[in-house]
Amino acid sequence: MGNPVEIKKNIYSVGVKDWNVRDFHGYTTSRGSTYNAYLIVDEKIALVDTVKNRFSSRLLENIAKIVDPAKIDYLISNHTEPDHSSSTPHVMAAAPGATIIATAAGKSGLEKYYGGSDWKINVVKTGDTLNIGSRTLSFVATPMAHWPDSMVTYSPSDKLLFSMDIFGQHFASSGCFDDEVPYDELMREAKKYYANIIMHLGKVVKKTLPAVEQLDIDMAAPAHGLILRKHIPDFVASYKDWADCKPTPxxxxxxxxxxxxxxxxxxxxxxxxxxxxxxxxxxxxxxxxxxxxxxxxxxxxxxxxxxxxxxxxxxxxxxxxxxxxxxxxxxxxxxxxxxxxxxxxxxxxxxxxxxxxxxxxxxxxxxxxxxxxxxxxxxxxxxxxxxxxxxxxxxx
Ligand SMILES: [Fe+2]
Ligand SMILES: [Fe+2]
Known part of the structure; x- marks a missing residue:
């Protein structure tokens, strides 16, 4: 299932690999998938997203290898779709004092899915920030990329973007980073993901990409698949072509x-x-x-x-x-x-x-x-x- 991997100093990938999933609401995931979650250890502890609920105990085990889950101060919910949010009740049970950070639509989605009337949810919008010690995270709402609730989280001091479904791939591998798998396979899975999940959102992608491009990043950590540290420019260029369904002969x-x-x-x-x-x-x-x-x-x-x-x-x-x-x-x-x-x-x-x-x-x-x-x-x-x-x- 994968152990935590430190992707930047004191930032860990703590999600799970779902090697055997082949049907993701009709999408044939021939290489499985991953549900990525990230733990930021600073003066405050922040968890970015959760995983599909059938893997919730594995997520908590991964977190426990780094910190006691009860010490989580913030759960940043970039996206309410259940592949990323359905372990929220388990995380909140383990860390009852945690504050959830979400967009207004995210708050409403989490409440509709999981109740959570006793959860503290702070609503954020584009430009809002959250200081967790040595880092100040900022949030950019990306409505309809993928759902109305969606947002991305940026850590400027790490040059790291938690890009949610954007730049994702349904691709389970023993590697964690984009340069640890064959490039052609990576891009094929990225293209397949775009075609089947994002193709209908081309106009939104065109609006969203400039906001992503203006950020100073050297790593993009999506909610599925490999983390990008080498091929961000290739993904941005491909997304520009794909947003237009750029025709070829x-x-x-x-x-x-x-x-x-x-x-x-x-x-x-x-x-x-x-x-x-x-x-x-x-x-x-x-x-x-x-x-x-x-x-x-x-x-x-x-x-x-x-x-x-x-x-x-x-x-x-x-x-x-x-x-x-x-x-x-x-x-x-x-x-x-x-x-x-x-x-x-x-x-x-x-x-x-x-x-x-x-x-x-x-x-x-x-x-x-x-x-x-x-x-x-x-x-x-x-x-x-x-x-x-x-x-x-x-x-x-
Ligand atoms: Fe999604
Ligand atoms: Fe997703």
Whole structure:
């Protein structure tokens, strides 16, 4: 589960590693995750965030290796989401004299989740500070990054930002810092996390990043995954690109099929899009994971999305994809819907409506066929693929 690690003088990472979690409210965490909490030992003792409640005793054991948990003076709650706050009742039971520091929305969230009517909660806003001895911590509210209650905590004398979900990764490893894992794996997990948790908050990220950038930091300690001490500039640059869902020359052909007709269409679209310099990918929904698919969507230039018609309706796997996609609100994408049907259409049309509601600019009406694509339809599919490839080549 990991022992405490001193990340700066008298500041310890005391959270837990959840090696085996694979389903984080639908997000497939193939490398597990961590719930990071940090203990600052100064004249006053401050704990930054807690962990998922099933690990609460482990958190308290980790703290006890450094100080008696009863001596905690402040519990700084950067974020009310239960992966970070649900051990609050356990911490407050161990340290009944502690004062919780949270935003106004954080206070209300903690009270709604956990009652805590006898807890002392000091409400802070951007610019407020807390002196704990040799350090003066300051707080920056980051509403909607990730929830309305969210904030980050900054220790100027340590050049350290407790960045909450921002810069997080669902990534359990034996290492503690970003330079202790392979760089490509780190960035892949950071991208996956952004795509599945933060993509829909691009506008908020654009507002929040300047506030983070103006801080003098050499370490960012997020609430999940590795602590950044080497790759902060890479994360900031990536977040800027991801906030715009910056398109690359990539065409995704995402589909499902019943009797291989929509699959034939998908393969013809892929064939049309395949050329040097364009990353064209075929993604069948029933054999791919939505978490991984959204990671591909984040920087794709174009999406062709196909569904056959089942009972006058979209296929359930395609409906699930469309619903997830719509919630994540990708920007800067073009696309088109396609699919086969029998006597009554509907699947491709519904995909088209979903793409429209998602804000994806469609390059044509839904491309459909009855029962099975003939040579002319397959040629039209190849043309669609080529058109999408033509349009994303500008991003080279
Ligand atoms: Fe969160
Ligand atoms: Fe989180």
């Amino acid at each position: 990539k065409v995704l052909v995402i589909y499902d099929t019943m009797w291989m007709s929509t699959e034939q269409m998908a393969k013809a679209i892929l064939e049309g899009a395949t050329r040097p310099g364009v990353d064209a990918k075929l993604i069948k929904l029933s054999v791919n994971d939505l978490t991984e698919i959204m990671t591909e969507v984040l920087d794709a230039g174009a999406l062709a999305v196909g569904s056959p018609t089942l009972n006058n309706n979209i296929l359930p796997t395609c409906a699930a994809f469309c619903a997830y996609l719509r919630g994540l609100k990708p920007t800067n994408k073009i696309g088109a819907a396609f699919g086969s049907h029998g006597w009554a259409g509907g699947g491709a049309k519904q995909v088209d409506e979903e793409l429209e509601k998602t804000g994806i600019a469609r390059v044509r009406e839904p491309l459909t066929c009855v029962y099975k694509p003939d040579a002319a339809t397959l040629e039209e599919c190849r043309k669609l693929g080529a058109e999408l490839a033509d349009k994303v080549e500008q991003y080279k």
